[in-house]
Amino acid sequence: METTKKVFLGQTASTVLISLIITATALIVGYMIWNSYGTLPMGSVEEGFGGIAVGSGSPDCLRTSAEAGQIVDFFQQKESTTGEGGDDLRELTLLLGKLACLKKDLMSPAGLVEATRYQPYSTAHDMEPVAETTARCFAKTIPPRDLDLAFDKWSSRGKKLLSRLCTSYNATPDQYKTLMEKFEFVTKDVGSVARQMCLQGEPILAGKKVDREIQGHTSEDLEELGPYKGLY
Numbered sequence: 001m002e003t004t005k006k007v008f009l010g011q012t013a014s015t016v017l018i019s020l021i022i023t024a025t026a027l028i029v030g031y032m033i034w035n036s037y038g039t040l041p042m043g044s045v046e047e048g049f050g051g052i053a054v055g056s057g058s059p060d061c062l063r064t065s066a067e068a069g070q071i072v073d074f075f076q077q078k079e080s081t082t083g084e085g086g087d088d089l090r091e092l093t094l095l096l097g098k099l100a101c102l103k104k105d106l107m108s109p110a111g112l113v114e115a116t117r118y119q120p121y122s123t124a125h126d127m128e129p130v131a132e133t134t135a136r137c138f139a140k141t142i143p144p145r146d147l148d149l150a151f152d153k154w155s156s157r158g159k160k161l162l163s164r165l166c167t168s169y170n171a172t173p174d175q176y177k178t179l180m181e182k183f184e185f186v187t188k189d190v191g192s193v194a195r196q197m198c199l200q201g202e203p204i205l206a207g208k209k210v211d212r213e214i215q216g217h218t219s220e221d222l223e224e225l226g227p228y229k230g231l232y
Contacts, residue, residue, distance in 0.1 A: 059093055059094055059096075059097030059098075059119075060097055060101055060115060060118055060119065061097050061098075061100035061101035061104050061115050062093065062096060062097040062100055064100045064103075064104055065096070065099070065100040065103070065186055065189075067182040067183075067185050067186050068096040068097070068099070068100055068182075068186050070182060071092070071096060071162075071179055071182050071183060071186075072089075072092070072093050072096060074169075074171075074175070074179060075089050075165055075169050076089075078169045078170075079169075080168045080169055081168055081169070081170060082167070082168040084164065084168065085164075085165060085168030085169060088161050088164050088165050088168065089165060091122070091124060091125070091161055092158060092161040092162065092165065094119075094120070094122065095122075095125050095154060095157065095158050095161070096158075096183075096186065097119070098116070098119045098126075098130050098154075099154065099186055099187065099190045100186075100190075101115035101116045101118075101119055101130070102115075102116055102130055102133070102134060102190055102194065103189070103190045103193050103194075105134045106134065106137060106193050106194060106197045106198075107193060107197075111138055113131050113134045113135050113138070116130045116131040116133075116134045117131040117134075119131065124157060125153055125154055125157035125158070126150075126153070126154075127146070127149055127150045127153055128150070133147075133150055136198070137194065137197055137198035140198065140199075140200075140201045140202060142198050142199075144195075144199055147194060147195065147198055147199065151187060151190075151191045151194070154187060155184075155187045158183055158187065159180065159183065162179060162180060162183055163176075166179065
């Protein structure tokens with residue numbers, strides 16, 4: 001019978017083999033880690049070419065509109081003569097920044113609710129969170145009436161704040177006229193962009209076409225019924 005020969009590695013050869021296995025494993029793990037840096041995790045968002053939304057000034061997006069920035073700068077360089085001036089200026093600044101963020105999101109090629117999602121909701125001048133308005137614009141599901149109501153409230157509240165601020169900060173009639181014209185330009189500019197982006201195109205939700213406004217529905221078995229003339 002043939003005998004089977006067993007080969008035993010010496011201590012030096014065993015050490016070399018173990019080192020090679022460890023080295024190969026380390027190289028494989030290192031390559032996998034290095035390769036993972038070239039990919040973005042799910043949920044990461046890039047802001048595209050529109051610039052950053054947060055951290056570029058206070059409030060967010062304000063400096064993306066020259067007119068909005070000029071309005072705020074006019075009052076920040078003065079001192080209020082009334083106790084309400086500071087609070088009014090903070091709200092107007094927030095409102096102007098919010099409008100600028102809305103325009104920024106609507107014009108962004110990414111088509112994401114990015115700048116507006118950081119904006120706080122204010123019952124004084126918002127019909128709904130501005131991020132919700134942006135989302136409905138992208139989905140083309142916001143009715144024209146809802147969009148008009150949102151801009152009407154922003155416009156009326158802003159003009160009221162601006163009028164009170166001009167009184168608190170002793171603005172001249174000419175300065176008041178100039179500031180009001182700048183504010184109207186901001187609202188009309190953003191409103192024009194919003195109507196173009198929000199009201200054109202077919203509403204789509206979950207990949208399906210839907211109505212822009214909720215419509216009433218009457219079942220077929222009720223269509224032929226006459227008015228009820230009995231007693232309640």
